[in-house]
Amino acid sequence: MSQPRFYDLNVHSRPDGNTEPEQMASMADHIGYSGIAITNHSSNKDAVVEVDMQDIKVFRGVELMASKASKLHGLVGMYRNKVDVLIVHGGNEDVNRAAVENPNVDVLAHPQTPKDGGINHVLARSASENNVAIEFNMDAIIKSRGGRRVQTLSHFRKNLELVRKYGVPMLLTSNAVSRFDMRAPREMIALASLFGMTRDEAIDALSKTPENIIYHNHSSAGPLCEGVEMIHEENLSKGEFL
Template identity: 45%
Template sequence: MGKPKYYDFCVHAAPDGDHTASELVSLARYFGYSGIALANHSDKLPDKKPVLPPIEGFEVVRGIELVEENPSKLHSLIGKFRNSVDVLIVHGGSEAVNRAALENARVDILNHPAFDRSSGLNQVLAKAAAENGVSIGITLRPLLHSRGSRRIRLLSDLKANLDLARKYEVSLVLCSDAMSCFDLRSPMETLALAEICGLEEDEALDAISTVPERILAKNRPGPGYVREGIEVLEGDGLF
């Protein structure tokens, strides 16, 4: 097997975050990533798409993190942005938003599913995530910026989500959720932090490599693609 490719699928550039897309891309490449998703929140999109020069061996992925508390409006936003991005993330929180995201197969990742102790994931939502192929995001920034009882609560919520993800075979995506260059961590640091948070080594590696690659493959079908489950193959002149 070759060396795995590492991805950070949730990075926020200016005006959402503190640093430009170019600065974040440069640092992520230096850290050893194969690519990052610039996924600003939908209420903090740049006026113009950042123009970045092609970087050999590194990919800048188009992403967005949708922020909307009304499930009906959320579905409209999903339809609006789905075909223009490679990674579509929903910023979760309330049970209604979590449910709307996890029951929609056009969503790639649900971040921040726990808003308070009465929300987050449950068996019904975990099953919906598995059935619709929606991954759960494990975001490091909230953990790194929290202390005391808040960090304990976040780790407790994460453990509960991990237990459900394992039970229902829900995919996980491990990302920085960086709002600045100071929030980015190298792939090795990210994997180490993930294990401290309770992920097994193979789970963490899948969440930063295999699952992101699978999301890209799903959203960038080859030239013979018609729709899911159907592919046009080149014939040999017999038909």
């Protein structure tokens, strides 16, 4: 079996943090990622960053900040054709709902509200129908301590249960703002095990889900429909699929 390629689809750079996108990308390359998406908040001017690196793929992304659900759909329309990865900044009940009901959204990021995980059975079902991935952002575990961390872990545990039940794609990200917020894929898998995610699920959340999002949106890759799988050229030459 070939080694899976790992991707981190929620990474912030300047102007969200103080780190240049190139620094983020080279750190990600060093710790073993095949690609990252720079997803700065849409509240910044020039949120979409385009970087060309040799050793690692850097995808264009955006994290949409909407104060109200009604504003979200307009924002999605504005950015959809400019980015490879379209993320919605969750955390508000109405915004979460609007995000999972829009098939043009790729990922609902950190849906957890101060009260709960931010996902219920209705939202999970919509997310599954519209193929919107639910994010598990590891920075919430890394950066918090004590009661906050306990709460985050139990929200993640509940979200995982719902996501499993309805077959929603799950995505594991660092949501890094600085290059020290990144963690290597194996460490991400270990962190995910803290709230009950199995090893296989975590590997899919770092490789398969991101690949589906990227190749679904990449215009050069062409349309993919049910039953049609992307096969990487180098794997094909090795005769792996023959």
